[in-house]
Amino acid sequence: MSEAAAYGDVTHGEDRGEAQPATEAGVPLTTGALARRLGVSPTTLRSWDRRYGIGPAARADGRHRRWTRQDVAVLEAMCRLTSSGVPPAEAARAAKETAETPPGTAEVFVRPPSPPSRSKAAGTLPLGDVRQECRGLARAAVRLDAPAVEAQLAAAVEQYGIAVAWQEVMAPTLHAVGRKWASSGDRYVEVEHMLSWHVSTTLRRHTPAPERQGDVSATGPxxxxxxxxxxxxxxxxxxxxxxxxxxxxxxxxxxxxxxxxxxxxxxxxxxxxxxxxxxxxxxxxxxxxxxxxxxxxxxxxxxxxxxxxxxxxxxxxxxxxxxxxxxxxxxxxxxxxxxxxxxxxxxxx
The missing domain is CATH 3.40.50.280 (Cobalamin-binding domain)
Known part of the structure; x- marks a missing residue:
């Protein structure tokens, strides 16, 4: 049985919705803001830019990255494809082709890896109505992006505290991984193991050191x-x-x-x-x-x-x-x- 099942009826938070990638005024996003939007690490975005040419069309002052609405559309397609199991290089080509195709003329190209391999953790997780943070955490876990998983778990604890972060971010994502594992044989066991490890690490990192009890007659622990x-x-x-x-x-x-x-x-x-x-x-x-x-x-x-x-x-x-x-x-x-x-x-x- 998966580690995911928690306190009986786990209460899920409402789906918070995602911020738009660019405002009506056309203000481009920074790399950090885009990383939070997509649920990936800034390092991943820089790596995709360097390896596959999926980067911002323009850079402010020749240095700082600013992502336009079209740049974001390419990256959203990239994330959907890699989450579906398409190898990154192939996903990058398809994402760029999709962005260059006029709207309404073609559907997003999604297909399983070729040749198919049951060792790859492909597909999205059945999350349902949950906080937006769960979706970013799930995407990072499916990609086995440990730095992103670690960062998102720490951010959830810092923002909400342990109790809310566990019940409304960690536990729902663990439940989704467990359900996916149960319905797919052993294909997602590596995702479940990695996510569980980082959840445990985050919980212990945010557990205060035991305090000494000065009064021997004090209530026990x-x-x-x-x-x-x-x-x-x-x-x-x-x-x-x-x-x-x-x-x-x-x-x-x-x-x-x-x-x-x-x-x-x-x-x-x-x-x-x-x-x-x-x-x-x-x-x-x-x-x-x-x-x-x-x-x-x-x-x-x-x-x-x-x-x-x-x-x-x-x-x-x-x-x-x-x-x-x-x-x-x-x-x-x-x-x-x-x-x-x-x-x-x-x-x-």
Whole structure:
């Protein structure tokens, strides 16, 4: 199963629409603005210009690139063709021919690579109604353009914060990659692996360093762990980063934590809450969750136990009476923040 499936019903943002490549006044675009418009890196645009002659028709002061509406049309055709699997050199020739053909006389030339190769990741991703940033990220991922993927992920986090960037940019794009992979055999596995790697890298890069707790009597941290047999960690990495942004202490244990190790960690740390992630129903174990909820620490007469939070689509099958199961990252953040500050589930409006 793909890493893509996240907090149950992932809430998608509205499609923001793209800015026009040039204004009615005919103001040309800079390379940076055009790169953001197309969802590619400026380095890619310069490379296409150098290798295939797809560059601006004119340069201001003989140096600075300014892309006109016709230049943008050529590059848009280039992006459509390469996303469909056409080799870049062939796509460049077809894109320039398309731009030179009077409107209405020919359709855009799109065909699979020749000779066909199942190792190439061709085609667009089924994104649906999502933020515009998802489309640029998906195009970069399909092209295996790692610098562009990295830059767009970092920009999403800087603009929206971890929680919104995960739910409305990262997760929808990962879902689309997972669906494409599932419907195409193993053709898109390299796209899924690369995108997952860079999402994980971005999340960790934006996770604040753990803060020392000066008061030994302070509320314990939030423990995050995958249940035994579960290897998918991206969603709880996002949750860990978002909790860090709220200055809530956490302990991340990652994939497939054995029951004995999880129990020992609970007894040693005295956490305010334990998040158990299960991607698949085959790994979700309600007896395990209840065992963790029953684990206590402290002196006799004042023993305490953690709030156990069930996260992930794997818990959609079993009855989870008494154990909260947030459906979105925002719900999980509200629940865990309340637990850290001594609230019980249901006390918040």
């Amino acid at each position: 939030v423990l995050l762990a995958c249940v035994p047999g579960e290897q998918h960690t991206l969603a709880i990495e996002a949750l860990n980063a978002a909790l860090g942004a709220l200055h809530l202490p956490t302990r991340m244990f990652g994939a497939a934590v054995p029951v004995e190790a999880l129990t020992a960690a609970v007894q040693r740390l005295g956490p305010s809450a334990v998040v158990l992630w299960a991607q698949a129903r085959s790994t979700a174990s309600l007896p395990l969750a209840r065992h963790v909820a029953d684990t206590q620490w402290g002196v006799k007469g004042a023993r305490r136990g953690p709030l156990v939070v069930l996260a992930g689509p794997g818990w959609s099958g079993p009855s989870t009476r008494g154990l909260p199961r947030p459906q979105t990252l925002r719900q999980a953040l509200d629940l865990l923040s309340g637990a850290h500050h001594g609230e019980t589930p249901g006390e918040r409006p």
